[in-house]
Amino acid sequence: xxxxxxxxxxxxxxxxxxVREAGxxxxxxxxxxxxxxxxxxxxxxxxxCPRWPPRDQPPRSNGFVL
Amino acid sequence: MSRLVEQIKxxxxxxxxxxxxxxxxxxxxxxxxxxxxxxxxxDFLADADDADHLHAVLxxxxxxxxxxSEDAANxxxxxxxxxxxxxxxxxxxxxxxxxxxxxxxxxRLRVISVEGLIAFKxxxxxxxxxxxxxxxxxxxxxxxxxxxxxxxxxxEYFGLxxxxxxxxxxxxxxxxxxx
Numbered sequence: 571x572x573x574x575x576x577x578x579x580x581x582x583x584x585x586x587x588x589v590r591e592a593g594x595x596x597x598x599x600x601x602x603x604x605x606x607x608x609x610x611x612x613x614x615x616x617x618x619c620p621r622w623p624p625r626d627q628p629p630r631s632n633g634f635v636l
Numbered sequence: 637m638s639r640l641v642e643q644i645k646x647x648x649x650x651x652x653x654x655x656x657x658x659x660x661x662x663x664x665x666x667x668x669x670x671x672x673x674x675x676x677x678x679d680f681l682a683d684a685d686d687a688d689h690l691h692a693v694l695x696x697x698x699x700x701x702x703x704x705s706e707d708a709a710n711x712x713x714x715x716x717x718x719x720x721x722x723x724x725x726x727x728x729x730x731x732x733x734x735x736x737x738x739x740x741x742x743x744r745l746r747v748i749s750v751e752g753l754i755a756f757k758x759x760x761x762x763x764x765x766x767x768x769x770x771x772x773x774x775x776x777x778x779x780x781x782x783x784x785x786x787x788x789x790x791x792e793y794f795g796l797x798x799x800x801x802x803x804x805x806x807x808x809x810x811x812x813x814x815x
Contacts, residue, residue, distance in 0.1 A: 586707075587796045588728045588759040589721050593708035598715040610638035611676050615667045617641060617741045618660075623670040623780060 640676060641742055643716050647678070648743040650693045658682040658690075659735030659746040661721065661756055663773075668738070668747045671776040677719060681732050681748060681756075684724035694718065721756070727796070731755065750781045755793040762797050775806055782810060 601607035637645070644664075651657050660668060662679030682690055684706070691701060691709070699711035699718060709720045723732040731752035738745050748756070754774050761770040778785070794803040 586725070586759065586763070587793075588723075588725060588731075588756060589707040589763075591705065591707050591763065592721060592760060593705075593710040593719055594703040596702060596710060596712065596717065598712060598717045601715060607676070608674075610640040611674065613638035614640040614644065614664065614742075615672055618664060618668040618747075619670055619672060621670075623672065 637741075639716070640678075643718070644678060644745075645742040646697060647680070647694075647718060648745060650697055651690075654683070654686045654689060654693075656683040656686065656732060657737075657744075657746050658686075658720070659732055659748045661748045661753060662719070665747055665753050666773055666777070668745075669750050669753060669777060670780050671773065673773070673776075677717060679719045679721065681721050681723055681728065681735070683729070683732060684722035687720075687722055690720060727755070727793075750777055750784075751786050751789040751793070753777060754790055758793055758797055758799060762799070771802075771806075775809070778806055779810055 658680035659665075660679070661681045663673060663675030663677050664679070666673060666675075687704075687709070691704070694711050695701070697713070699713040699716075701709060702712050703710040706724065707722055709722070711718045711720070721728075723729045731748055734752065735746040735748050738747060754777055757770040757774045757777075760767055761774075778790075791800070791803065794800050
């Protein structure tokens with residue numbers, strides 16, 4: 571697929587289209603138990619994505635050396 | 637129920653009463669669109685007119701505001717973060733209005749569309765090109781939803797950001813035999 575180039579206005583005339591910035595970079599304190607944090611995340615993911623996406627086909631090659 | 641699920645559930649319950657229910661965006665919205673990656677960032681797109689109301693609501697839930705501008709706000713409660721992007725420009729308002737509503741175990745949840753999520757990822761990439769994860773996320777969304785996407789809408793967003801060549805390259809990757 572290829573997309574036609576319909577829009578040619580300079581970027582400085584258009585930005586920001588949605589938001590100028592997305593807040594500050596911060597990192598909450600690391601979880602004391604990373605495995606528990608991962609399970610927390612996966613429970614939320616299961617609620618949001620109850621039907622698991624199909625797995626990608628594994629790459630096929632004769633060139634693997636590991 | 638996990639802490640993250642409880643956090644989102646509590647936030648959704650607190651959003652009742654806002655003029656427009658916020659919509660999930662960011663990494664967890666990726667999961668809602670079948671692209672799973674490890675992130676615990678809880679990000680919502682909210683109507684800018686609700687910013688003051690939301691600020692009071694989140695402070696009432698024990699969050700501390702660590703940043704707030706006309707475009708975005710970051711809230712922190714212990715090790716739990718919650719980020720808001722404010723829709724006050726026409727395209728963002730349209731995307732918020734079109735967010736899909738889902739019934740989930742966390743409550744009624746609005747989720748931005750795949751096309752809208754791509755647009756926000758593209759905005760993040762244009763704002764900061766060093767964020768390579770955003771292109772990876774766009775690539776994954778295009779690949780997962782290639783047959784159901786409104787490609788005209790996606791083209792419109794890439795056009796608005798003058799990034800048509802990037803879209804061409806991403807679509808060409810999918811058409812390549814090894815994809």
